[in-house]
Amino acid sequence: MAPKGDLVIIGICVGLALGLLLAALAFFGIRWYKKRAPLWHTNERSVATHPIRTNGLGTSTDFSASLSSSVAVKGPQYSQKSSQPSWWSHHSKDRFVSVSGIPRYPYKDIQKATQNFTTILGQGSFGPVYKAAMPTGGVAAVKVLASNSNQGEKEFQTEVCLLGRLHHRNLVNLIGYCVDKGQHMLIYEFMSNGSLENHIYSEEKVLSWEERLQIVLDISHGIEYLHEGAVPPVIHRDLKSANILLDHSMRAKVADFGLSKEEVFDGRNSGLKGTYGYIDPAYISTNKFTMKSDIFSFGIIIFELITAIHPHQNLMEYVNLACMSPDGADEILDKKLVGACNIEEVRALARMAQKCLHKTPRKRPSIGEVTQVILKIKHRRLAKTDTMSFVDRDSSFSRVVSRIEGQQIELSKLAETRERHEEV
Known part of the structure; x- marks a missing residue:
């Protein structure tokens, strides 16, 4: 057994070691608290000053x-200064x-x-x-x-x-x-031609099918940049015709990013946000907003352009009825476009829009796939226009050649007549 003096020395050493350890922990704990306290205070202030928003139909x-x-x-x-910072x-x-x-x-x-x-x-x-x-x-x-x-x-x-x-x-x-x-x-x-919503439902100026097709393509390119070009990707969360603006050339641009989120956001429940008539039903049921929710809203905008029926006027009911037959889009086509557009192009665009509205988000196309379909429709239109122009040019060339040949025949006849007169 160790002498009592050795045990006392060992006890004193252990006590000193424990004391130093506790003092070090207290020192670093105080420093950590001083660094973190201002951040906690700032977060509490910012949360306290963010207002709860009210809403009405047609608004975010x-x-x-x-x-x-x-x-x-x-x-x-x-505004008066708030009592809170x-x-x-x-x-x-x-x-x-x-x-x-x-x-x-x-x-x-x-x-x-x-x-x-x-x-x-x-x-x-x-x-x-x-x-x-x-x-x-x-x-x-x-x-x-x-x-x-x-x-x-x-x-x-x-x-x-x-x-x-x-x-x-x-x-x-x-x-x-x-x-x-x-x-x-x-x-x-400044976007001199205002919102797409105003143009769709205007009685004064009618959007041609060519303009509508170009507008759809412009919107698609804008969303494609947000989803696939931005780093990190951005989900708009409030796509609607009122948030699509048109410049002096009637080219479309996506606007109003107040509700947008980066795809990597923390996912905390912040309440259901969006605009009535454009909100993805899957988002309503799960409270999870994804890129495919933006795709749903884009599908609604496409059908707005095809039908000139507002989402608040039971647009989805008309769309669901139309989709029961292959040429159902003909029945809901904007009356101002009847006889003034290529019905096959309308049907092709309507089929893509219907895929965007699929009730299962994962079965909806990506924005890149939507863009490719719109581009194919547009390229077929351009190719057809070029072919018709070539036919017209070919027809005009044939008429010119025929005219020249006719003139040559007339000249030959005149020459023969002159020779006869000279012989006489």
């Missing part, structure tokens, strides 16, 4: 909130600018560009939209976040951050933003 909606009608806003009003602190503002890469404009410049917010273009779910003559030259559209908007600051931030890295000819270009004097504004390139 959050179905976790109650239904209500949106109120039109005549012009931007200065906003997510737009000086620190986050600087970080936001560096991430987005989008120019920030002061309120006074936007006020001047919009002639004190008097040149209104329309009213959206975000708020009023104004026409602006930008100080750098050119025309722009300014969307002002209304105080009673169906979209909040979170959607505003999402749109600026996403469009800071997304650039494609079939996406509406965000050229600036304004966060000043209590106002939140988004500044877009």
